[in-house]
Structures are given as structure tokens and as C-alpha cells.
Amino acid sequence: MTEKTTTRDELIEDIIDRYDGETGMLIPMMQDLQTECGYLPADELRRLAERLDLPVSRLYAVATFYSSFRLAPKGLHEVTLCIGTVCYLKGAGRISEAICSEFQVEPGGTTPDGLFSYLPVNCVGACALAPVMIVDGEYHDGVSVDAAMEILRTLPAEEIDSEQEAQT
């Protein structure tokens, strides 16, 4: 316990030092924290807030404002769904609803079994392929609700290539 606390505090100190403790550099600091931990753990955020003398609510607001920040650990797989205008018009909204209800996941969250993290994003710049769903970096184009669900249902529950996962 004590050891973990020390390392955690050290990590926060280290990150703060990288930016000379500038509160204006809060976002890069949070990005670094996420890179180190894979997500933004609540305790670490609280510690960072305390050290920067900022209210925790400010950090929470930032963390929830930007969709690239995550407050829960990543799932085994990463599922990104484009809900930009074109994809949306072609049914991405319904796909999103289906994903959320079948896998009990919230946008930006991870399924309770840790199978995948689900992130709806605004336009991936592949409108010709709409609607687009990206699973572990692989683009699936023109997916219907059924096709999307089938892809997700057949996701392997074991880690296949952990190296590839660790990035992005």
C-alpha cells in the first residue's frame, strides 16, 4: 500500500515537473497521466488537483469534456463508431443504441466484462464508407446494425496481440 502510494505520488510529481507546475498545462499533464496509466484513475486525478491547487471538479470537467480522455480502464478491444453527420444519417445512431443496450456500455466507457471500450467519435473522415465502425484499428464500412453487432459478438475474449493494443 505504502509503496504504491509513493510510486503514485512520484508519478504525479514527475508529470508536474515536466511542465514546471504550470496549471495552464493541465491538459498535457492529464494526457501524460493517461499515457502512463492507460486511463485517468480517480485517485491520481485527485492528487494532481491537490498538487496544482485546482478543484477536482475542474479536472473532472476537462476529463469528461474531451472524448479522448477515459476515466475507466480500457477494454480488451477498442471499438470506435463514427457518428459524424454522414454516418449518422446512414444509421450510426441506431448502431450506437444497439451497442449500448446489448453490451451495457456507455459512450466512452468499457463493457462490464472488459471486452471492449466503446467510443463514438465525430467523423473519422471516411464518409464514403459510411457508416464506419473501427475495431482494433480495422475499418468496417457500410455496417448495418446487425452486421455491427455480429462483429462485436464474435470478438475474442482473450488478448491476442497485447503489443498492438497498448498503443493509440
Added chain:
Amino acid sequence: MPTVTIDDIQVEVEQGATILDAANKAGVWIPTLCHHPAVTPQATCRICMVELDRGEWKQLVTACNYPVRRDITVSVSGDNAVKARRGVMEFMLARAPDNEQLKAIAGRMGVDSTPWPTVTVAQRDCILCGLCTAVCDEVLGLAAIGFSGRGVDRAVAAPFRQAPDDCIACGACQAVCPVGTIQLRLHEDTDEIEISPFKARAKLRKCEQCGARVVSEPTAAEALKNVNVDWEKIRNLAKLCPKCRRIRAAESLAATASGTPTKEMTR
């Protein structure tokens, strides 16, 4: 002093006063929601929009924070201004369709319903004006609550949506909320006050004399922190409810009047 012409009524206001100040002086009603004298102008709700006449062109501005720097002409009851405000109100009614406070203002503005689909129950009622977060940050210096998410997911929340550590359950957020979204719940069994929906709870301080519940313990502690003079008297008075405090003050006054001077005299 610049002159503001509002719907043909002319008033003079101090340099830097807002259009809203001028309207109040002129006796012209402009609806407001996110405006509160205790905090800096939020200008988030847009319900106070009026049309500023700039000669060649006209512009919609928010009356609550638009500073008057020179003579200006403003229209509150003109078509554009009325339409703009009603449009905003229709959006708000979609967020808080059953809210009595909002409906009262809407009625006064001539809006009786909204053409928009209403939001989900989880987002119901809050119009995201930001007064609660502002008072907690600017006045209390706590910022125990803040905004979370963005776009349609924007909401007022405590960090991690858990009971906030920094909350002293003072109830200021509840007091400023223009639509009564934040509520104080009394838990008789535990003598606790809860600030809903933030799940914040704190023990209530009881009047030493009559047992009436006064404020939350952390609020009393916070208030005493700001008292520089460590007067035993103030400490003791803080243990009473306002009523008993007045009675005690009257007693000490009476004692003075009857010729027994006392240092215990208070307001």
C-alpha cells in the same frame, strides 16, 4: 452618463452598467435565469436577449452582461427580440417541461409549450445556467460541483459523480438555482442534510437553546474560519439559531438599558 433608450423610454445609467440595469430603471421587464447578483455574469441562458440598434445594423445581445458605454437604443419588445427569447424558452422547456418556475416565466413571455422533443429523465430540469457551479466556486471558493461532459451530455455533477469531498452542504447552490433543480433533503433519522442530486450529506448543527436545526456543521465551521477575532461570544452565538440569537441579544440590551452595562452587547 450615457442614455439608454429602451422601447422609447429613456434612462440614464452609470458608465458600465448593463442593459438589464437600465431596463430595471426604466421599468421594462426582461426575463433572466442565469443572472444573480452574487456572482459574475454567466450569460449562459440567453433568455435576456434584446436587440441593439447600431444604426445601419441590428444585433441581438444579452442584456444581463452587455455594458453600456455610450448612448444606445435597445428594443425589448420588437419582433426580433421577442422571437429570439421565445426560441430560447422553447429549448428550455424541452429540458424542463414540468418545471413550475420555468413555466411561470414562459407564460409571462407568451410561450405555452415547446415544439421540441423533451430530454431524457436523467437530464430533466437543469437548464445548465451555471449559477450553482459559479456560486460554489466564486463565493464559497470550493468548486465542489462543476460541469461534466459536453454537448447533449453536459450536466452539473460532482467529480466522478460521487458525493463531493469538498461540499460543506451550505445549500448556496440550491438557493441560486433559478428552476429549483437542486434540493435540500432533510434526513430526520440521522439529523443530516442532503444536497440532491449531488448526494452530498452533512450533519446539522442544532441550536443549543431550542434544538432547532440551524446549518450544516461544516458550514458553521467554514463560517467561523472567516472570523478573525476569536471571540468566545461569537462561538457561543454560532451555537444558536437566529431566533434564539436575537432573544439573547435583546436580553443583553435590556440588561444594558437597566443600567448593568455588559460587554455582551450585540446587534
